[in-house]
Amino acid sequence: MSRIWIKQPLAVFTGNALDASHGLVVEGQRIVEVLGQGQSPSLPCEEIFDARDLVILPGLINSHHHFYQTLTRAWAPVVNAPLFPWLVNLYPVWARLNPEQLHIATQVALAELLLSGCTFAADHHYLFPQQLTDAIDIQVNAAQDLGMRVMLTRGSMSLGQADGGLPPQHTVQAMQVILDDSQRLVEKYHQRGEGAMVNIALAPCSPFSVTPEIMRESAKLAESLDVRLHTHLAETLDEEQFCLERFGLRTVDYLESVGWLQNRTWLAHGIHFNADEITRLGQAGVGICHCPHSNMRLASGICPSLDLLAAGAPIGLGVDGSASGDASNLILEARQAMYLQRLKYGAEKITPELALGFATTGSAHILGRGQDLGQIQVGYQADLACYRLDDLKFSGSHDPIAALLLCGADRAHDVMVAGQWRVRTGQIQGIDIEELKFRHRAAAKQLLAA
Ligand SMILES: [Zn+2]
Numbered sequence: 001m002s003r004i005w006i007k008q009p010l011a012v013f014t015g016n017a018l019d020a021s022h023g024l025v026v027e028g029q030r031i032v033e034v035l036g037q038g039q040s041p042s043l044p045c046e047e048i049f050d051a052r053d054l055v056i057l058p059g060l061i062n063s064h065h066h067f068y069q070t071l072t073r074a075w076a077p078v079v080n081a082p083l084f085p086w087l088v089n090l091y092p093v094w095a096r097l098n099p100e101q102l103h104i105a106t107q108v109a110l111a112e113l114l115l116s117g118c119t120f121a122a123d124h125h126y127l128f129p130q131q132l133t134d135a136i137d138i139q140v141n142a143a144q145d146l147g148m149r150v151m152l153t154r155g156s157m158s159l160g161q162a163d164g165g166l167p168p169q170h171t172v173q174a175m176q177v178i179l180d181d182s183q184r185l186v187e188k189y190h191q192r193g194e195g196a197m198v199n200i201a202l203a204p205c206s207p208f209s210v211t212p213e214i215m216r217e218s219a220k221l222a223e224s225l226d227v228r229l230h231t232h233l234a235e236t237l238d239e240e241q242f243c244l245e246r247f248g249l250r251t252v253d254y255l256e257s258v259g260w261l262q263n264r265t266w267l268a269h270g271i272h273f274n275a276d277e278i279t280r281l282g283q284a285g286v287g288i289c290h291c292p293h294s295n296m297r298l299a300s301g302i303c304p305s306l307d308l309l310a311a312g313a314p315i316g317l318g319v320d321g322s323a324s325g326d327a328s329n330l331i332l333e334a335r336q337a338m339y340l341q342r343l344k345y346g347a348e349k350i351t352p353e354l355a356l357g358f359a360t361t362g363s364a365h366i367l368g369r370g371q372d373l374g375q376i377q378v379g380y381q382a383d384l385a386c387y388r389l390d391d392l393k394f395s396g397s398h399d400p401i402a403a404l405l406l407c408g409a410d411r412a413h414d415v416m417v418a419g420q421w422r423v424r425t426g427q428i429q430g431i432d433i434e435e436l437k438f439r440h441r442a443a444a445k446q447l448l449a450a
Helices: 067-072 083-094 099-116 135-146 175-189 212-225 237-247 251-257 275-284 292-297 305-311 330-345 352-366 400-406 433-449
Strands: 003-007 023-027 030-035 047-050 054-058 060-062 118-125 149-156 198-204 229-233 265-269 287-290 315-317 384-388 414-417 420-424
Touching: 054 352, 054 400, 060 315, 060 330, 060 352, 067 083, 067 099, 067 118, 067 433, 083 237, 099 118, 099 135, 099 330, 099 420, 099 433, 118 135, 118 229, 118 384, 118 414, 135 149, 135 175, 135 198, 149 175, 175 198, 175 212, 198 212, 212 229, 229 251, 237 251, 251 275, 275 305, 287 305, 287 352, 292 330, 305 315, 305 330, 315 330, 315 352, 330 352, 330 400, 352 400
Parallel strands: 003 047, 060 118, 118 149, 149 198, 198 229, 229 265, 265 287, 287 315
Antiparallel strands: 003 023, 023 030, 054 384, 384 414, 414 420
């Protein structure tokens, strides 16, 4: 295996207390040395990568998305809608999604994330209309073509409008169909342990689109298959009201009642909690994916991130689906997290490093990958995002790490996944972006025209 010395970067955020000012050495898919001030590699390196103009981060990790939504960005009828009307208008459009459209939408979402410095992305896919029962298989293929790590969650909807839920009846599936397909996907694609490129998790969509039975059965199945659990929770007050009316329970009580208050679970959004609920979530070790752009666009609220962290609940970051986090750019999402959280907690408490921590160590933790991803450390996977500060927007900036977020870095210069360069000089290796955009625009038009 050849060794690469990523030499003397302009600045490094390691995600821990290590000094990496003289760079790091990558061998195969792992980081084998982290070099502090004055240190050099202990063995000769076949390649020296001059990083003097680069700010290096652990590859960013996106812990919540809906890739298919790249086809419905900035759609006029819902531009100014909050969550429930936004969903009700979009469900019938999304229900028409076909395999080719999902494939191209997934490629675009992953390419966009990769160019922003993301190396590991979770997706929550819960649409399985008759023409799209192999949705996750399609996503596995798209991710493998780009060489990205993915956590693909087998989402589900089982509570249609006829039974008091929000989604149209033709978008929901029977419980046994969902559970059988979940088991098939885990057995076929889920890789275990260090360095895994594909993980599968189980992800009933939200309290207003699934039954308590599918929540309970999914928790049991996740335990027997040893995979993670994901859902949307406490995103809006409409949702809280729905839970009170239908189950007579607040959201966290509902979560507990179906066996999900445990450290296998990570939740998207996690906004509307009281103090007692925050304590219980922290004690259980439930992970929370903060999605600031989406929460601001839909005016859902602000995740109480520092209270959750203090209680013991790890916080990750997600761009959310591209119909509410329309620019699915993870380094910009870290910027937005920093600013939104400052409104809640004040400027002194919310540093650029804290926001970058959400996008790296925090996301790794909530996706169950805290042991091999999210940090620059010996033995960790060589997933790296490298940024240049040579755009006009950075001119005159001083602290390189702070400048990434304060000046609004939006594109990585080089990105490495598992020791392989997937982006060089701002271009994804082996992908024709112009051709991809052409096909994606056509697919988006076709979906809306149907
Ligand atoms: Zn979502």
